[in-house]
Amino acid sequence: MSNATRKVxxxxxxxxxxxSLVGRFVRNTFxxxxxxxxxxxVDTREVALPAGNVKLVVWxxxxxxxxxxxxxxxxxxxxxxxxxxxxxxxxxxxxxxxLQMQSKSLLGDVPAVMMVNKLDLxxxxxxxxxxxxxxxxxxxxxxxxxxxxxxxxxAFAALAEALPP
Amino acid sequence: MISEPGQQDxxxxxxxxxxxxxxxxxxxxxxxxxxxxAARDDALADRLPELIERTRERDPERLAHALSEPVxxxxxxxxxxxxxxxxxxxxxxxxxxxRKAIAEAMRSLVGDLNRALEASxxxxxxxxxxxxxxxxxxxxxxxxxxxxxxxxxxxxxxxxGSGLVIHRESAPELSDLDSDAVAGMxxxxxxxxxxxxxxxxxxxxxxxxxxxxxxxxxxxxxxxACFLRGVPTExxxxxxxxxxxxxxxxxxxxxxxxxxGAADHGAYIASETNxxxxxxxxxxxxxxxxxxxxxxxxxxxxxxxxxLLAAWWWRGxxxxxxxxxxxxxxxxxxxxxxxxxxxxxxxxVRVRALVDPLADAPxxxxxxxxxLPVAWDTRGYVSLDPPIVLRRATLxxxxxxxxxxxxxxxxxxxxxxxxxxxxxxARERALLVPGIAxxxxxxxAAAISPRELLERSLAPIRAMEVRFVRDTxxxxxxxxxxxxxxxxxxxxxxxxxxxxxxxxxxxGSNDAAGGETINAALRDDRATWLALRLQAALPTxxxxxxxxxxxxxxxxxLDARSVRVDVALKExx
Numbered sequence: 037m038s039n040a041t042r043k044v045x046x047x048x049x050x051x052x053x054x055x056s057l058v059g060r061f062v063r064n065t066f067x068x069x070x071x072x073x074x075x076x077x078v079d080t081r082e083v084a085l086p087a088g089n090v091k092l093v094v095w096x097x098x099x100x101x102x103x104x105x106x107x108x109x110x111x112x113x114x115x116x117x118x119x120x121x122x123x124x125x126x127x128x129x130x131x132x133x134x135l136q137m138q139s140k141s142l143l144g145d146v147p148a149v150m151m152v153n154k155l156d157l158x159x160x161x162x163x164x165x166x167x168x169x170x171x172x173x174x175x176x177x178x179x180x181x182x183x184x185x186x187x188x189x190x191a192f193a194a195l196a197e198a199l200p201p
Numbered sequence: 202m203i204s205e206p207g208q209q210d211x212x213x214x215x216x217x218x219x220x221x222x223x224x225x226x227x228x229x230x231x232x233x234x235x236x237x238x239a240a241r242d243d244a245l246a247d248r249l250p251e252l253i254e255r256t257r258e259r260d261p262e263r264l265a266h267a268l269s270e271p272v273x274x275x276x277x278x279x280x281x282x283x284x285x286x287x288x289x290x291x292x293x294x295x296x297x298x299x300r301k302a303i304a305e306a307m308r309s310l311v312g313d314l315n316r317a318l319e320a321s322x323x324x325x326x327x328x329x330x331x332x333x334x335x336x337x338x339x340x341x342x343x344x345x346x347x348x349x350x351x352x353x354x355x356x357x358x359x360x361x362g363s364g365l366v367i368h369r370e371s372a373p374e375l376s377d378l379d380s381d382a383v384a385g386m387x388x389x390x391x392x393x394x395x396x397x398x399x400x401x402x403x404x405x406x407x408x409x410x411x412x413x414x415x416x417x418x419x420x421x422x423x424x425x426a427c428f429l430r431g432v433p434t435e436x437x438x439x440x441x442x443x444x445x446x447x448x449x450x451x452x453x454x455x456x457x458x459x460x461x462g463a464a465d466h467g468a469y470i471a472s473e474t475n476x477x478x479x480x481x482x483x484x485x486x487x488x489x490x491x492x493x494x495x496x497x498x499x500x501x502x503x504x505x506x507x508x509l510l511a512a513w514w515w516r517g518x519x520x521x522x523x524x525x526x527x528x529x530x531x532x533x534x535x536x537x538x539x540x541x542x543x544x545x546x547x548x549x550v551r552v553r554a555l556v557d558p559l560a561d562a563p564x565x566x567x568x569x570x571x572x573l574p575v576a577w578d579t580r581g582y583v584s585l586d587p588p589i590v591l592r593r594a595t596l597x598x599x600x601x602x603x604x605x606x607x608x609x610x611x612x613x614x615x616x617x618x619x620x621x622x623x624x625x626x627a628r629e630r631a632l633l634v635p636g637i638a639x640x641x642x643x644x645x646a647a648a649i650s651p652r653e654l655l656e657r658s659l660a661p662i663r664a665m666e667v668r669f670v671r672d673t674x675x676x677x678x679x680x681x682x683x684x685x686x687x688x689x690x691x692x693x694x695x696x697x698x699x700x701x702x703x704x705x706x707x708x709g710s711n712d713a714a715g716g717e718t719i720n721a722a723l724r725d726d727r728a729t730w731l732a733l734r735l736q737a738a739l740p741t742x743x744x745x746x747x748x749x750x751x752x753x754x755x756x757x758x759l760d761a762r763s764v765r766v767d768v769a770l771k772e773x774x
Contacts, residue, residue, distance in 0.1 A: 043364065076386075
């Protein structure tokens, strides 16, 4: 039994690997078809922290570069954000930051972590270390790989740690 | 001494200071206070929203308490002064609410009607009626006992915005369910539906898949999602709605309750969402609101049904009687052999039978009310029924008037009087008639014809005589001739009636005395004497005197002095 339950939203541009990234680390209750029909899929993930377990209810919002009205309604009540970009496409990095900025109007300053995905293709990355370092000034940044799972657990743990009690 | 103007002002000032110093100082202080108050009011107007927000954060209850009275009074004043504005503002809120309430009421009414119709008109409804009569339990309770077959599997209290589960209740034996994911997805779908419809007030109230049913009661801050199986009643929805309203009264900030692990409200929420209590409350409400069944409509229906049944039975009984009577009639119908009678009450009967051509025409209707037609399917046959045999014999023998035929067993008996010729012929032909085995004409008298009767009536005339004393001197000639004339006139009339005529010949007789020559002449004279008188009296009559008649003629008598006539009938040419 978790001590707390928090809603977090997974935001990122189209085809950055959001669903694949978290698919291995959440309890898959529903089909991915909801992403293309309803535009969101909800799964849960329990994270163990020294202060107690936190159950993250992850709203995987269908990928897009800007939030529309429906997306904003999906964001309501979120305690944190998982921002995902594709390291091989610099534009997705900017999209993730733009999505975070858009969400501020609704959520305020909620904790967020940036997941720069496709670490297994690091040699083709367009997202530079400079950009990553700049981003770290506002968000924790994790270099992740949906293929190997690298960095995913740490990103979830960091976000859970940062969530308000 | 005239002082300078500046000196004068200074002096006046000093004087004022001496006289009004204290008042001027207080006045200056008041002016300063006024300026300070004005400045503070200006700042307060700017800071008021901020102050209210800060107060709300620090002590929301105190702020709400402080504002409740003035806000209520201000609202009342606004309603009085700007009623139309208030109406315009509230219309978008009240309208959907009213429509929703009406829709819910109509849905409940339709549901009740459907259940009532289903329960009243189906075989299942009749079984429940019987059970109600048998057990003494009111019919509505029996219906409820059978229809309230539903079960609440899960009940989620969900924070409306985030879709996070505030509290969850599940039936004990059910498998584990990721309630947070389900609640989240349900909230997402609700938001998706709302966004698709484009109306903020639109909510997903119910969804069903097979026997599983999802009911969602939506509130401004929290929703109740109820996963059911079976057929729940509207009372359950009302119970859920009332509980959600009570939860809203207690739960100002669901997210706060959520963050606090619902510690403050946990017991209360658990009590409000207790499945057993909700179920019991819904069933009790349904039973209490179930309409009391009035036995009268059913009794009337039963009485009408019994009356119809009795009428139907009586009509059937009457019909059977009518058919039986009809069968009996046909069975005694001479010349008719019924092979089959098939009938339907409303259409009439169809009879298959053998019919003798000499039988009376069978009936074309059956004496029902109203009379029904009889369709005949007949074939001919020769009947041996006595009436038909007698009728056949009558036709074949054509008995004359005065002959009565009767059939006794197979024997044809004839009584009365018949011409002898007919009797002989009939006796032979009667045996050829089917159904006649013997003939008995013993009681049949031979009939005398009018001519024969006439012939017989002539005999006395032939015996009449006119007597003579001697020669042609009569004993009582006038009287005897008159009697003879009268008898002949009557006979002539009877003969004429039969188309005949009389032929009269007079024969004279004599006694034994005298010679034959003289006697022969005397007989001729006497015959002529009478013929002449008869011709005179009966001129239309064929009268002649028989003269020269030998003595051996039977008309000649040799022992009497008389004259007689011989009368014969002859055909009129």
